[in-house]
Amino acid sequence: MIRRLWSPYDGQPMIIVDNLTRCFASGGKSLVAVDRLSFSVKEGEVYGLLGPNGAGKTTTLRMILGLLQPTSGDASVDGFRVSQFPDEVKRRIGLVSASAGLYQWLSPREMLLFFADLYSIEPAVARERLESLVDLLDLRRFLDQRCSTLSTGQKQRVTLARALMHDPPIMLLDEPTRGLDVVGTHVIFEYIGHLRSMGKSVVVSTHRLDEASQICDRLGLLHRGTLRHEGTFAELQQVTGCVTLFEMFLQLMNQPSLMSNSLTGGLSG
């Protein structure tokens, strides 16, 4: 596969999240799931969006893709404002979500070609890409089996292939390792390595902290909708005084006094 130079504007970040806020009304209460969140991801960068359950990671990724309307703020992808050019944004992003399902009555091959069609990929190109993805993710064995008969790991690999069918420059991975065993998890992180080698910008949200600290170029620590720390793993270790991400998490959740916006602002600048 040829590596494609997607953005003619080198140095420009691929994803810019700008003061993104989202409120939910649930049971009469208003809950701020994402609170004036700002960060950016450069071309070819793997960005880890980490945080405890309910921190707002999924909500943020959905807003970047334009699936969820922000209450205020906006994001832009490869120079396109999400609110203005939703289709251009969608064309440039591949989404892998833990909750993604497959069409039970279709085979992986049918499903992958269907999605290629949705992204207006020429049939010949789509078939070619399908072949390379089948080799990459080892789908051959169950390519023509009905999706409902696949195992969780097999399903996840089909989902990974689905997100790459239109060869997007940006990948959003939301807990891609959920429900996978050691081998399955290994496949995912190999996949992320492959994405990086292809020069794609990746935002990954995961609870696999060890792997994340190894593979991510930069990390953002999210808690209650705001970015508490941001930087490379080494920078985070320095700022928090913790050795592992796990310790940082504990600190994050136990010491609310440390988590002031000014600190985050100072870090991310």
Added chain:
Amino acid sequence: MSHEPCTSRHLGPLASMRWWRMTLKELREILRDRRTILTLIGMPLLIYPLLGVTFQKLLVSQAANKSKIEYRIALVSQRDSRVFRDLFQKSAILRAKQEGALDLPRQEPAGTVDDPIWTFLESRDKSATVDVDHFVANRSADVGVRLKSGGEEGPWEFELTYRSASLFSLDARRAIEDRLRTINDYVVLERLHEQDPSFVMPLGLTLKSVVPTDAGSSFSMATLIPLILILMTVTGAVYPAIDLTAGERERGTLEALISAPVPRHELLFAKYLAVLAVAMLTAIANLTSMVITAYSNGMEQLLFGSGGVSFRMLILILGLLIVFAGFFAAVILILTSFARSFKEAQAYLIPVMLVSLAPGVLCLLPGIEMTAWMSVTPLVNIVILARDVFDGRAQPIWVVATLLSTVLYSAVALALAAKIFGTDAVLYGSEGSWADLIRRPTLSRPAASLSQAMACLAVLFPAFLVLSGVPGRLMGEWVAGRLIGNAIITIVLFAVMPLALARWSSIDLSDGFRLRGATIASFLAATILGLSLWPFAIELARFQTNSLEQSDAIKELFERVSASLNAIPLPAKLLALALIPAVCEELFFRGYLQSAFRSGMSTSLAVILSSCLFGLFHVIATLSFERFAPTCFLGLVLGWVCYRTGSVLPGMVLHTIHNSLIILMQAFVKELAAMGIGTEADQHVPTSWLVGAGLAITLAIGILFSNAQGKQDVAATSLIGDNSPAAPGA
């Protein structure tokens, strides 16, 4: 951003046919599911033959139960028998001649009163004589015959024995008398003719039998067939519609679908076509199975009318079913797009099925004919048209009106469904769910959620349908009692119930019912509107009458006011028919329903939808479709007034004044007639009145527009809705 993004669209010839490939994919998915095939297509192939067999058994056993009329005649001797049967035979020929038949019909007697079966009982012994009196007395025979005198050539004298206490024996005797009298009459006539050829009998009778046109015979199986077919088609559409929308959401494939750069309406259109295709497949399977069953059981005349099944009729029926399925698939898709799971979709669909079944059954009642307004009432029009097609009396103009309006409604419904499908509220389910109905919210909310309003309607509609008939049954002719009963039902259903529901779910009364103050100017405008709307309401009612039936419809405007009402004192009448309905209906339709609708859709749509429901309820209350347009019109005005003023109170004033005026007009009908206003079809409201009312309405609208309070109403629900538009980024 430092650069202008270019929106290059990769729309080649490929993209243009994509909807078709998407449809195929949806169909492939549905049809690979064996359950679908089994329930939608296999079932009818099985069920109709079974039904057919049962039905035929029923017919046969019914026919067997209905005993044929058979008269048993006992004859004294073989000679008596020979003479008597000879005469009987002659009389049969004479009767046949009288009725115009050229020769004696040689068929089996039908066993009816007109054509009974005669059985002659005689001794086998040539010389024996039978005691016929004995046989009649012990019921072995119905009539006994003895030849008292007379040789081979006559004249003869017969003695008839019968049981005077038995109606059957009596009937048999009379039938014999009739038969024998024919011979006497004939001979007498011949003789008279011989003497005076110009002689004619003073009386002549011709017999002619007709089929009754009333309920008894026209409500046959044939009337039910369209309804059955329509129900089957609906069943065919429901499962794939749920599966392709709510099901996709439930299985987690919707997110990936919405992540693709495909317009949501294109996605939905492919799904719509797939649902339509499956519905038609079901319809064809049903129709085929039905026709084959009917044909093999010899019941096609019974089921498909006297003409039997014709190719043209099948094509017509299929065409109608396509239009109908097209409409219903779109309506179902609105609801299923809204639902987030299979179960929720089913819960939404049940009230819709109920609502749609009611007019369907109503239309099958005998005596209901297609009118202009029916031909544009969704669902009703198709059911009646299907019936008329079956009967072969469909008129082209109604065919066109029905088809056009249905296609239009389908398009509107589809557009609506496309708006709802895949919105983030549905995709991620942040809006209140059905579980909210059971779990009592703790914090105050500005308005009822859409789903709560739907639930409320789903309870209210059948309750209203059932209860509205009760006062009439309980109170009989006691008009005052009926008035009180109706008032109580109105208060309970339209005020107490929504208020209680709102209280229970902590809805703020001032927001959720728009129960709050309004400016003096608002009340002024409402009063003016209340005083000036009636001429247009009357003209609207007349306009629709002009198109078809005369004058009856206009009187419908005064539906609740009948002659016997005049005995009720005017203040009581105003209270029961003007004030109470106005206040309660405003509270429910404008206060509760419109506010709830506005939390989930645009204001104009909310106003239109709640007025349509307002109209629908009045149609049901009075069982006259003609009520729909004037009531809807009033509802639109009231809805707009509520939106502009931000309160239901001005609407209550308007509504009360409007109702009161119509009741007053009824009370002073003679005085009004003198002024040229009345309910006769040819009486138009004088132009000067119309112009004056028009000016007044313009003034009122002007006042409302300059009234700034309406703007307050806009933001009331935007906080809770998840569809609030995204604010542009910095």
